[in-house]
Amino acid sequence: MRAFIAALCLSLALTHSAFADTSSTQHSPTPTFQQSADVLRQTYESQLYTLPAFKEGHYGLRMYRQTLDKKYASAIWSDMARVTSKLNRFSAEVHTPEQIHEYAQKRLKSYIGDTDERSLRRYQVTQKMPEYLYLGVGLLGSMARANEYGLKHREDRKLREIIRRYDFETYVTDEEMIKAWAAQLANQVFWLRQLGERDLVDTFITHFQQAYPDKQDAQLTKQQFGNKIYGMTHIIFADSQYYQTLVNEQEHQWIYDYFRANIDTILTRAKEDVIAEVGLSFLLAGLDNDPVVQQTRKAIQASIDQTQGMIPSVRGDFDLTHGEHRNVLAIMLLDWQGVHQAPTVTGDPAIFKSIPYGLIIK
Incomplete structure (x- = not known):
């Protein structure tokens, strides 16, 4: 009898232990x-x-x-090299109106065959002003990134003359452009301000609000609702100079x-x-x-x-x-x-010991 009771107690103890383990697993902390x-x-x-x-x-x-961890220095240098390569190419090979048009047409073709709503909108509206793919999507972002680092391209004057050749207000006031490129346009108006070229921030925001009145939210497709929110967040991001202030x-x-x-x-x-x-x-x-x-x-x-x-x-x-x-x-x-205002050539000199050819300290 004593042996039976002992076995029964052991069985109950094991059952309790198993239940406790299962309960612990089921309620593991988030x-x-x-x-x-x-x-x-x-x-x-x-x-x-x-x-x-x-x-x-x-x-x-x-x-x-x-x-501010220096383990990311190599990734930042890769980014700087990518920016330099693009600006070197633009200043040397893609700067006349004809060259810009050819470049833009090649970029435009990348949208052919895509059937999602975003690609269709971008293809349809950018056909009317294809130079935007060079100016907004390519040139401005690269110049602004170099500027954030405390650098500029050795052909900075030439590149700025290209920007001034086009009226960026045409893009930021076009409703269909906003519905295709809201976040990108938000970035670009702040980059233009950052570079001291033009201040179209308020102009863009006014036309953005007109393109996406809140009372029409329910009528927006899922893609267009996302585009609206994405544009709004990028106004904030661009104003912070991308997590710097x-x-x-x-x-x-x-x-x-x-x-x-x-x-x-x-x-x-x-x-x-x-x-x-x-x-x-x-x-x-x-x-x-x-x-x-x-x-x-x-x-x-x-x-x-x-x-x-x-x-x-x-x-x-x-x-x-x-x-x-x-x-x-x-x-x-x-x-x-x-937020941290970094990296810069003056604040983080170790990252910029070797600057790719084409960039100079501004």
């Missing part, structure tokens, strides 16, 4: 936002230098502006009021990279404790595939290169470390 960011960071940083130069630089520059909420009150009022719709209708950008817009205004930040962080954390260690595309793809944009934004949102 990872912190920082831990979730670390999952994404491990995936990308273990393979960072297998990415194309543009993606490598995109990731490395953002992580450096967050952490804080912005003033009051100067963009209409954007913050809209995000707060429509956050539930944004979480339902927008892609993960746009959701992350909404949260980052609040962090860039020092609004770390705003409920929108917590809501976007929870949504982004929930979208991480733990097996793959990254956020997949809306189609479920886990392509490392195509996913870099959404995943680096997620890292920044989940583990925000403030």
Whole structure:
């Protein structure tokens, strides 16, 4: 009998232990936002230098502006080399109206065959002003990046003359251009201001608001709703010079009021990279404790595939290169470390010990 009781007690103890283990597994603590960011960071940083130069630089520059960690110096140099190569080519080979037209036509052809709404809109409207693919998408961004580093191209005067040859106001006031290129135009009007060329920021914002009146949100396709939100976040991003300085909420009150009022719709209708950008817009205004930040962080954390260690595309793809944009934004949102005005040739001389041929200190 004593042996039977002992066996029974052992059986009950094992059953209780198994239940406790199962209960512990079922109720394992949710990872912190920082831990979730670390999952994404491990995936990308273990393979960072297998990415194309543009993606490598995109990731490395953002992580450096967050952490000031010199381990990202090589990625920043790759970005600087990419910028230099583009400006060298433009100044030497693509600068006459005829050369620019030929370059733009080749870029335009890349949209032929794409049937998604965004590509169709871009192809249809940019056919009317193809030089935009050279001027806005190519030249301005490269000049602005060099400028942020404290550098300029040795043919800076020549490149500025090309910018002045075209009336950028034509692009920023065209409703169909805004519906095709909202975020890019937001970047570009701030770059023009940064370079001391033209100030079309207020002009663009006025026409953006006219193109996307809030009362018509319900009529927008999912793509166009995303384009609207994407354009709004990039007004904030561009004003911060891409995570380098804080912005003033009051100067963009209409954007913050809209995000707060429509956050539930944004979480339902927008892609993960746009959701992350909404949260980052609040962090860039020092609004770390705003409920929108917590809501976007929870949504982004929930979208991480733990097996793959990254956020997949809306189609479920886990392509490392195509996913870099959404995943680096997620890292920044989940583990925000403030703004830093860096890197610059004066503030971070070690990164700029070797400047690619074509760039000089401005």
